[in-house]
Amino acid sequence: MRRPKVMCVFAALALAAGTVFGAGQAGAATAAGEPPAEFGRDWHDPVTAAPPVEAPATRSCQVTVAQAEFRDFTPYRGGYAPPEECGDRWSKVVLRLEGNVAGRQYDRLGYLHIGGVEVLRTSTPQPSPEGITWSVEKDVTRYSDTLRREQPVEMLIGNVVNETYTGIIDVRATLTFYVAEGRTKPPATTPDRVLTLDGGNSLTTPRNSERIVAEVYATGSGGGCEEYWYLSAPEEAPYSCTTPDGPYREVQIKVDGQLAGIAAPFPTVWTGGWSNPFLWYVIPGPRAFDVKPVQYDLTPFAGRLNDGRPHRVEVSVVGVPEGRTGWSTPVNVLVWQDEGSAVVTGALTRHDNGAPANSSAYTPGSEHRLDTKGGHRLTVSGHVNTSHGRVVTTVDRMLANTSVHRWTDGEKLDALKGTWTDNETVTTDGRGPATTVRAHRTYTMEGTTTLGAGDRLRTVLALGDRADTSTERGGKRASWSRFDDAYEGDATYTANVPRDQRHAVGTSSERYRLYGTAGCYDRSLKTAQGTVTEDRLRGPFGSRACDRK
DSSP states (O other), rough: OOOOOOTTTTHHHHHHTTTTEEEEEOOOOOOSOOOOSOOOEEEEEOOOOOOOOOOOOOOOEEEEEEEEEEESOOOOOOOEEOOGGGGEEEEEEEEEEEEEEEEEEEOOOEEEETTEEEEEEEOOOOSSSSOOOEEEEEEEEGHHHTSSSOOOEEEEEOOSSSSOOOEEHHHHHHHEEEBOOOOOOOOOOOEEEEEOOOTTSSSOOOOOEEEEEEEEEEEEEESSGGGGGGGOBBBOOOOOOOOOOTTTOOEEEETTTTTEEEOOOOOOTTTTTGGGGEEEEGOTTTTTSOOOOOEEEOOHHHHHHHHHSOOEEEEEEEEETTTTOEEEEEEEEEEETTTTSSEEEEEEEEEEEEEEEEEEEEEEEEEEEEEEEEEEEEEEEEEEEEEEEEEEEEEEEEEEEEEEEEEGGGGSEEEEEEEEEEEEEEESSSSSSSSEEEEEEEEEEOOOOOOOOOGEEEEEEEEEEEEEEEEEEETTTEEEEEEEEEEEEEEEESSSOGGGGOOOEEEEEEEEEEETEEEEEEEEEEETTTEEEEEEEEEEEESSTTTTO
């Protein structure tokens, strides 16, 4: 993707450095088993520490939904049909994307739509001249309603191929359906309907909807300043990317013009990010290959949405200057229906929209500094009258962001330390004990890019993606989980010299931990100069082998 001036003039240099190096083999090391002294013509294919999707031990069927070579911005269009031999009720459905690319190319963004439903948003790694391969797995069971019928398919990984950018992106996407078998592997509990908005952002829900959740694949991307939105500075500051209100961003969803949900965007760093692809050749940043959607529980608005008429649903990103592009916000709507009712009525009974906070204090000097604090709180509550009684849903969500951005004239030093929190509590109270689901999400970024003596460009970066979730029934904890995905990288190369004199070195690491009621998973990866130096699994998911270690 095209790079903005932000973080410098370094981006084109970084890409040129990356094209020198070689094949996407299983790995590269010296004869003694040690990593090379610097990047060479061979490095490990991209890999992450995230666990594979856990597959049930049942019969399965596989369907290819897309296979294409992307050379430009022409979408692949085809058709999908469900596998007859596996029925239409599944215990799990797993999407797998496999890709390969060789030559010189930027990282590119892509999506896969089935029946208009976005089932994957992804990005690609930057290739070597001889080529790399990679894969992505995702649990898409929640889209089963869409997958039960024949559907059109559209996929696009926008690309540019010419005499300079030679990498053709070759991908294959498959779905594997795991059959539901008796009591041991019953059909998964999934939404009854999966809906999309029409061209006018219009939504019409079934009249007996009792729960409604919107998911938004929100990404700041595509080059330009919004790819690095977290580094924006107010217009009075001498920085290459400015916005009137600074770097605070918030993804909002509205129903008929009324604010219905708020969320903190995840600060995704793509595989060319922070001006240094040597950070990402082997280990991508969190979520770079599998963008997680923001979810909003719109059940408090179900009484309004169930009137049989179309309603306007709009997504916007607070802080983006009017007329500036760079954000994608496709929307899916997941609906659960009340089988015992033809029409579910209800009402929105509470709407507390706290005053948004956003301040950016700029301090000029030989090292410029921007201190940003922002936040927002929204509480909504409503009821639905179902065949099993009145159910009240209350959603309370609170966002906060703090960051310190430092840079020098010419941006030869560019540094950020930022934290984003997104805390949400959803309480459902009807017949039986009340259920409360709490999610505390924290995203962190701390990094510095410098252009120093001898034109050595160095980037040091740490990223964090964390979440604590719990479910309480009748005031007692029924389940919990703790997730922590941490990345660290440090890479350096010489700018403004011929390719064979760049002498690039770099280390990276990722530790992915998941603990909770269901057990634990803990895997660590480390790399040096494109080789994997450590791959440690402390416990497969569901075991207790890694508890508290």
